[in-house]
Amino acid sequence: MYKKEPIWLKIIRILLGCLFLFSSFTKAVDPVNFGITMNDYFVSFGMGFLHPLAQFAAVCAIACEFILGCMLLFRARVQLASWGYLLFMVFFFFLTLWLAVAEYLEVKGIHNFGVVHDCGCFGQAVKMTNLGTFLKNVVIIIPTIILFVNRKRIPDNRMTVLGQWVSVLVFAAITVLFQLYCIRHLPLIDFTDWKKGKDVVCFIDQPAQKDMIFVYKNKVDNSLVELTQDELMEQSDDFFGNFDYVDRKDKVIKERVAPKIDGFNMLDENGADHAYELISHENEEDLYVLYMSDLSETNMKGVEKAKKLAAECEKKGVAFVAVSNSPEEEIGKFVEANGLTFPVYHNPIDPVHGPFMVRDAVRSNPGIILIKKGVVADKWAWRDFPSLQDK
Numbered sequence: 001m002y003k004k005e006p007i008w009l010k011i012i013r014i015l016l017g018c019l020f021l022f023s024s025f026t027k028a029v030d031p032v033n034f035g036i037t038m039n040d041y042f043v044s045f046g047m048g049f050l051h052p053l054a055q056f057a058a059v060c061a062i063a064c065e066f067i068l069g070c071m072l073l074f075r076a077r078v079q080l081a082s083w084g085y086l087l088f089m090v091f092f093f094f095l096t097l098w099l100a101v102a103e104y105l106e107v108k109g110i111h112n113f114g115v116v117h118d119c120g121c122f123g124q125a126v127k128m129t130n131l132g133t134f135l136k137n138v139v140i141i142i143p144t145i146i147l148f149v150n151r152k153r154i155p156d157n158r159m160t161v162l163g164q165w166v167s168v169l170v171f172a173a174i175t176v177l178f179q180l181y182c183i184r185h186l187p188l189i190d191f192t193d194w195k196k197g198k199d200v201v202c203f204i205d206q207p208a209q210k211d212m213i214f215v216y217k218n219k220v221d222n223s224l225v226e227l228t229q230d231e232l233m234e235q236s237d238d239f240f241g242n243f244d245y246v247d248r249k250d251k252v253i254k255e256r257v258a259p260k261i262d263g264f265n266m267l268d269e270n271g272a273d274h275a276y277e278l279i280s281h282e283n284e285e286d287l288y289v290l291y292m293s294d295l296s297e298t299n300m301k302g303v304e305k306a307k308k309l310a311a312e313c314e315k316k317g318v319a320f321v322a323v324s325n326s327p328e329e330e331i332g333k334f335v336e337a338n339g340l341t342f343p344v345y346h347n348p349i350d351p352v353h354g355p356f357m358v359r360d361a362v363r364s365n366p367g368i369i370l371i372k373k374g375v376v377a378d379k380w381a382w383r384d385f386p387s388l389q390d391k
Contacts, residue, residue: 076156
């Protein structure tokens with residue numbers, strides 16, 4: 001006889017299933033970001049040698065979470081899903097407990113553990129502190145235990161055992177293929193600070209604007225007059241016959257605007273920052289920026305495609321530049337080895353603490369962002385680089 005599931009248990013099962021589906025979806029739309037988070041965990045726990053496996057581990061973790069959510073929601077192999085859900089939550093319960101304690105000890109200056117401050121449990125869609133994440137898990141683990149204890153009261157769906165296993169494989173295929181698409185191209189939903197339509201001038205250090213003021217003294221009454229450079233150019237010879245130059249000073253006509261997030265620069269070989277010159281509301285020209293966060297991991301097929309686009313931009317008089325976090329000497333060698341004719345600017349960062357704005361701007365290495373008047377107009381992974389010949 002077919003067992004009937006208690007309504008209160010059904011509510012718990014559906015809520016927990018939907019929670020895992022939501023959590024896995026927010027990470028699956030941007031699996032590269034979760035791969036970065038996994039690598040941060042590896043480094044934090046002294047396992048940096050696992051860096052090559054970070055993206056694979058991220059895809060597997062997201063897939064497991066999605067599969068468990070679907071199994072609970074559709075009652076496919078419920079007892080197995082209950083075990084998986086419990087093990088999943090117990091592991092992250094103790095992990096987030098440690099992260100919350102370690103972060104507290106770091107804040108108090110007792111010891112620096114190099115703790116990961118963004119758990120990434122909801123990707124970039126919902127950012128939580130380690131303490132907040134742990135408290136969330138405290139709440140979730142209670143219904144998880146209730147579900148596990150009562151797992152035998154939940155009947156599997158009416159499919160055959162084979163049918164249920166087939167459905168599990170379908171769930172796995174869906175989430176893995178979806179993630180691979182987002183890795184090969186770009187996230188279907190962009191939660192980054194450089195998403196399309198975003199005004200990114202707020203991330204650029206806007207220097208103070210100054211005007212040169214020239215001070216002249218009247219030869220007759222010794223009165224002083226101050227003139228801007230434009231005003232001085234308009235004066236006649238009579239003025240210079242009646243006035244003597246006294247001094248020159250700078251007058252601030254617009255105060256410096258500090259960036260919302262400090263750490264994005266576009267430095268040339270002389271240390272001059274071209275970021276505001278290129279990315280500002282006053283720049284009327286289109287600007288293609290090639291992002292290559294780490295040159296040692298940059299896909300060379302993408303570089304070749306970027307060179308073709310740069311050549312097209314040069315013919316049409318469109319600005320094309322690149323920016324990288326790699327050291328200046330590596331940039332110089334990379335430019336020479338690959339025959340790059342466009343400027344590659346340096347964005348110096350702390351390799352541990354960042355901020356990793358070049359890496360996080362576009363989920364591709366290399367990737368391109370089209371900026372118009374300081375606003376992100378479009379962005380592409382290297383497999384999808386555009387051609388100006390089609391425009």
